[in-house]
Amino acid sequence: MTVEAKTVRITYREAMRQALRDALHRDPRVFLMGEDVGRYGGCFAVSKGLLEEFGPERIRDTPLSESAFVGAGIGAAMGGMRPIVEIMTVNFSLLALDQIVNNAATMLHMSGGQFNIPLVIRMTTGAGRQLAAQHSHSLEGWYAHIPGIKVLTPATLADARGMLWTALQDPDPVLIFEHGGLYNMEGELAADAGAVDIDTAVVRRAGTDVSLITYGGTLSKVLQAAEELAGTGVSAEVVDLRSLRPLDTATVLASILRTHRAVIIDEGWRSGSISAELSARIMESAFYELDVPVARVCSAEVPMPYAKHMEEAALPQVHTIVETVRQMVGSRG
Amino acid sequence: MSQQVAFQSPPLDRHHSLFLLREMLRIRRFEEKCAELYSATKIRGFLHLYIGEEAVAVGALQALEPDDAIVATYREHGHALARGVSATSIMAEMYGKQEGCSRGRGGSMHLFNAATRFYGGNAIVGGGLPVAVGLALADKLQGRPRVTACFFGEGAVAEGEFHECLNLAALWKLPVLFCCENNLYAMGTALKRSESETDLCLKATSYEMPAWPIDGMDVMACEEATQRAVLTVRSGGGPCFLEFRTYRFRAHSMYDPQLYRDKQEVEQWKTRDPIAVFQARLQELGLLNEEDLKRIEEDITTEVAKAVEFAETGTWEPVEDLTKFVYSEKVQA
Numbered sequence: 228m229t230v231e232a233k234t235v236r237i238t239y240r241e242a243m244r245q246a247l248r249d250a251l252h253r254d255p256r257v258f259l260m261g262e263d264v265g266r267y268g269g270c271f272a273v274s275k276g277l278l279e280e281f282g283p284e285r286i287r288d289t290p291l292s293e294s295a296f297v298g299a300g301i302g303a304a305m306g307g308m309r310p311i312v313e314i315m316t317v318n319f320s321l322l323a324l325d326q327i328v329n330n331a332a333t334m335l336h337m338s339g340g341q342f343n344i345p346l347v348i349r350m351t352t353g354a355g356r357q358l359a360a361q362h363s364h365s366l367e368g369w370y371a372h373i374p375g376i377k378v379l380t381p382a383t384l385a386d387a388r389g390m391l392w393t394a395l396q397d398p399d400p401v402l403i404f405e406h407g408g409l410y411n412m413e414g415e416l417a418a419d420a421g422a423v424d425i426d427t428a429v430v431r432r433a434g435t436d437v438s439l440i441t442y443g444g445t446l447s448k449v450l451q452a453a454e455e456l457a458g459t460g461v462s463a464e465v466v467d468l469r470s471l472r473p474l475d476t477a478t479v480l481a482s483i484l485r486t487h488r489a490v491i492i493d494e495g496w497r498s499g500s501i502s503a504e505l506s507a508r509i510m511e512s513a514f515y516e517l518d519v520p521v522a523r524v525c526s527a528e529v530p531m532p533y534a535k536h537m538e539e540a541a542l543p544q545v546h547t548i549v550e551t552v553r554q555m556v557g558s559r560g
Numbered sequence: 561m562s563q564q565v566a567f568q569s570p571p572l573d574r575h576h577s578l579f580l581l582r583e584m585l586r587i588r589r590f591e592e593k594c595a596e597l598y599s600a601t602k603i604r605g606f607l608h609l610y611i612g613e614e615a616v617a618v619g620a621l622q623a624l625e626p627d628d629a630i631v632a633t634y635r636e637h638g639h640a641l642a643r644g645v646s647a648t649s650i651m652a653e654m655y656g657k658q659e660g661c662s663r664g665r666g667g668s669m670h671l672f673n674a675a676t677r678f679y680g681g682n683a684i685v686g687g688g689l690p691v692a693v694g695l696a697l698a699d700k701l702q703g704r705p706r707v708t709a710c711f712f713g714e715g716a717v718a719e720g721e722f723h724e725c726l727n728l729a730a731l732w733k734l735p736v737l738f739c740c741e742n743n744l745y746a747m748g749t750a751l752k753r754s755e756s757e758t759d760l761c762l763k764a765t766s767y768e769m770p771a772w773p774i775d776g777m778d779v780m781a782c783e784e785a786t787q788r789a790v791l792t793v794r795s796g797g798g799p800c801f802l803e804f805r806t807y808r809f810r811a812h813s814m815y816d817p818q819l820y821r822d823k824q825e826v827e828q829w830k831t832r833d834p835i836a837v838f839q840a841r842l843q844e845l846g847l848l849n850e851e852d853l854k855r856i857e858e859d860i861t862t863e864v865a866k867a868v869e870f871a872e873t874g875t876w877e878p879v880e881d882l883t884k885f886v887y888s889e890k891v892q893a
Binding site for chain 2: 258284290294295296297298299300301302303304305307308309318325326329330334335336337338339340341342343375377380391398399472
């Protein structure tokens with residue numbers, strides 16, 4: 228007799244909020260700060276209700292001063308706190324790039340190991356909501372370029388619920404990228420869901436003909452594509468990277484050893500990107516395992532347009548993924 | 561122009577006066593040796609000398625307690641020495657030896673020392689201010705009556721981070737002491753060529769914090785003003801801003817032919833040399849005799865010689881350790 232696991236119906240937004248509440252309850256050093264996280268309830272309503280529950284000392288509304296409040300997070304972390312800094316979108320994080328790249332990522336090294344920065348920075352990323360060229364880009368791959376920080380991309384309810392606590396236990400800066408299109412995603416989550424690891428990739432769907440490697444907001448599209456492909460007799464394995472730095476190359480390579488074909492699907496641009504990095508690593512380590520060259524489905528190299536049909540055309544879509552895989556499988560004959 | 565405040569100086573105490581003179585001389589002689597070692601290619605990279613500005617660090621740091629924090633700039637040898645970071649570990653750092661205060665990972669611009677809460681050594685102009693705000697936030701949230709002293713040059717006043725941080729610190733009443741070392745030149749750009757409003761205290765008072773201009777060539781004035789400001793900051797009155805009016809006698813770094821200022825201007829400021837003037841004053845008051853001076857100089861010569869010897873006999877970190885201090889080392893369970 229099997230015991231049926233208890234689950235709850237929950238959205239990605241609520242899972243993230245539960246993670247925040249849990250962290251605030253468990254560790255008095257944890258506090259949240261950012262633009263409109265308090266009174267407004269968070270620009271994507273993630274922190275709604277937290278001000279009432281935890282008060283203004285721990286749920287801190289900041290002025291529109293990204294560099295100051297991200298840097299203040301760094302200083303507070305060095306001063307013994309466990310700050311969670313929220314930046315509205317990855318595009319706004321560029322106003323704090325100095326603090327993230329020149330301070331958070333370097334302090335431990337510059338100080339010869341004396342000062343680590345246990346800081347978590349959350350922000351939204353990605354397109355799909357007609358927010359045009361200053362609210363839609365996927366720059367997480369850029370951040371993954373930087374040694375000294377970790378880059379997480381929770382794509383599932385379990386990861387939305389579980390990555391934050393693990394990130395807070397990490398002695399070094401961790402950036403969490405939440406795709407804006409995921410907040411309303413609803414599903415079943417184990418009632419006792421908790422912390423998850425933040426350094427491994429996971430196979431979300433097993434398959435034998437091709438490895439579809441992706442992360443974040445594109446995962447659901449890739450799973451749909453895999454389902455469609457299954458209907459036409461192509462067995463696709465889906466790998467969710469989960470973390471872009473560190474990059475779990477071993478899990479990706481293990482999948483390719485099973486399928487001998489790889490397609491990388493990334494909402495970032497392809498030039499100088501995380502998909503380029505991954506492609507290079509596959510070539511370095513599994514060149515002779517590949518039946519066909521690695522293929523990529525990325526965003527078109529334009530700033531994100533506003534008009535819906537143009538935005539859709541710029542982004543990886545289920546049909547472009549399916550088409551790329553069909554060509555690849557067909558090319559083997 | 562904001563008027564410099566004339567403080568009621570207490571009668572000079574011989575013991576303390578000699579200490580202040582000694583501290584300034586330590587910095588002067590140490591840096592003269594650094595310049596020599598730079599020419600001898602023992603020290604490489606950028607080397608920014610503090611010569612001419614010693615009264616500021618020596619005076620200001622007298623007002624701080626051991627558990628207060630200091631955030632400084634890339635012209636920070638003087639602050640580190642005055643704070644009690646050993647001359648040996650600073651010199652070894654400049655040599656790039658692993659016995660250095662940042663294990664040779666930082667160099668002249670990135671001196672760090674956890675024991676004295678010395679948080680660098682920040683070489684991005686304005687980049688240290690957000691960190692200082694965060695350190696102060698951590699103290700406030702944890703109810704510790706500490707002060708964070710943040711040093712920066714007048715060049716930082718043009719950075720957005722300056723304005724973001726003064727606003728945030730004042731808004732949240734954080735215990736930050738903003739110490740602006742106005743030496744009139746941001747590298748080669750004169751204050752009046754870069755600021756529409758050259759009265760720096762006016763900028764600070766517009767953020768609702770007390771601000772005083774101080775004669776930065778007078779060590780006693782620097783000490784007294786800082787003590788007064790620290791009292792306000794520590795008692796929960798929020799941040800204060802001090803403008804130390806000073807002058808850099810040497811080039812910006814070792815590569816600067818100083819095309820941007822007249823030799824005559826430099827010579828004129830040299831007549832206000834903080835060490836020579838203070839020394840003459842003490843001699844005039846009968847608080848310093850030739851014997852004292854000889855002893856101080858001899859002690860310092862010995863200290864500097866020991867620092868050089870320590871650096872010379874220091875060891876190179878093994879290249880195998882190159883990737884250490886990018887992330888904190890995992891604690892073995």
